[in-house]
Amino acid sequence: MNIQTTNEKLILRIDGPMAALSRISAVAGNTLREAGRNKLFFGLLGVTILMLIFSILLSDLALTDQKIRLVTDFGLAVIPLVCIATAVLLGAVLLYKEIDRKTLYAILPKPIRRSEFLIGKFVGLSALLLGQLIALALCWAGVLHLRGGSFSLALAQALGLNYIEILLVTSAALFFSALSRPVLSGVLTMGVFLIGRITYVINDLMQATKGVFAEVPAMRALGRVLVAVVPDLSTFNIADELQAGIAIPPDYFVHATLYGLSWVGFFIALSLLVFERRDLV
């Protein structure tokens, strides 16, 4: 086998932000391709679409003036939950699969920084989840249309905030995936999600005059820690306000987005800290 490597000197563009972006997009593209082949992803997507269609039948059971509301509430509750479940299930194995299948050993010796690889993985999964959210939103909009309703700007805004929450959970999954094995990282990510959804309840309980969070010092301390270290995910859930017809001020969206993205940045920074030092034995 006679092989001529090359006659001309190849130009390798590895320096500068554009080259870094190109590497990140290459990793993101591959992650998107891999995650998009996941049967679980398509299974969840298919089941949710069926459920949204089923909500038409369910709404027939409702009173005449409640039909549209039932489909709206159903979509507001189910779509974010399914996307979160996808984020947890795919995010928990995001790095582990690369290490377990040893694909990482062929990639990281290339001129790519570990931070670029990690961000690429996050961007790829986030893009997939955005696609999932948009697909479900389109289906939901179709169902609403069939019921005589419309997909309002308020619903789009609600889904927008849900996407910030999805990004936050994905970044938490990425962090735990850099630290531990899939089952543990899945459990820890679910823990962040569940506690994050009820931190406002814990806060209320601590401010009450009675109850364990108010009366037992240890529980009070635990409550304080949980409120401090777990993001308040209720910030991204405006379903109750929409149902009650309460208008959300525009600056709320800005603040909520900044709050969410700060947590995303925090989790990604932690993931980088762990992943940069990790020995890939």
Added chain:
Amino acid sequence: MAEHQDDILALEHLGKTFRVGFWGKKVQAVRDVSLTLKRGESLGYLGPNGSGKTTSIKCILSLIQPTVGKIRLFGEDPSNASARARVGYLPEAPYFYDYLKPTEVLDYVGKLYGLDAATRKKRIPYLLDRLGLSNALDRELRGFSKGMLQRVGIAQSLLSDPDLLIYDEPLSGLDPIGRKEVRELMADLRREGKSLFFSSHVLTDIETLCDAVCILDRGEVVAQGRLSDLLRMDKLESEALVELPIADLEAAKARLLALPGVEVMEELANVLRLRLPTDVVPGLTAAVVEIHATLRELSQRRESLEELFVQKAVHVSADGQRSPAAGKSA
């Protein structure tokens, strides 16, 4: 160790200790490994399983952080992407994304190296064709044999036309034809001036392809240097095939074995295959005449790398337990 301009890879007192188990027990995988590889040189990295070869290679590629010591890759720390850009790496039993086709794997790798689309479009089919994969371009890697995966691994390692090739067991898993082809490819690359750093268990290949070797055992260097120095000419031995007279077999045999340094390698009826120091050959011929034996063959042999490897790296005791060789030299 003074750093030289021509050194494209330098390891200085490299050591790696892992903590294993619940109590974090320390295991020294690599200890005090120092070596250099000069431009255009080819270095064989040898050692039994678990001797620390892959761990040191992973340190060189920044997959593992060394506990002690220093690594310079093209004069830079290997954690710098610019240093790794000049390296083509083939992992042991390469694993790639099995849902990709060979062209897609190489395209992905090409993007990581910052090759533009036109270069990738030109170079990828060329390499795949050269490595005999042009008839498998539309197949996903999941359907590839180990040998075909190895070829994809070699193709991706050559994509950026690197100056240094680091191959971890490049010949493992290949059939005899595949081995021959890869060996020839590596010889070609060497002729083109590429520097090679590769580990292998196939010692004859290392002997053919390398200028120098470094033998590791239990994480330590037990022998290192240029092959021409390690397999020195003064270690020349001779092999003789002698047919003894049946009438006085035992006495004739005793007469030959009385010569200094003569050992029986093989014995079949009255025919002996003997190993002896070359300077004893005149004594042997005289003794053969004296005992009326027939000298059927006489050849000169050099110490092989395999013998050096066994002598330096592995000592197998009578009960089958393997332990490090007693004498260690660098």
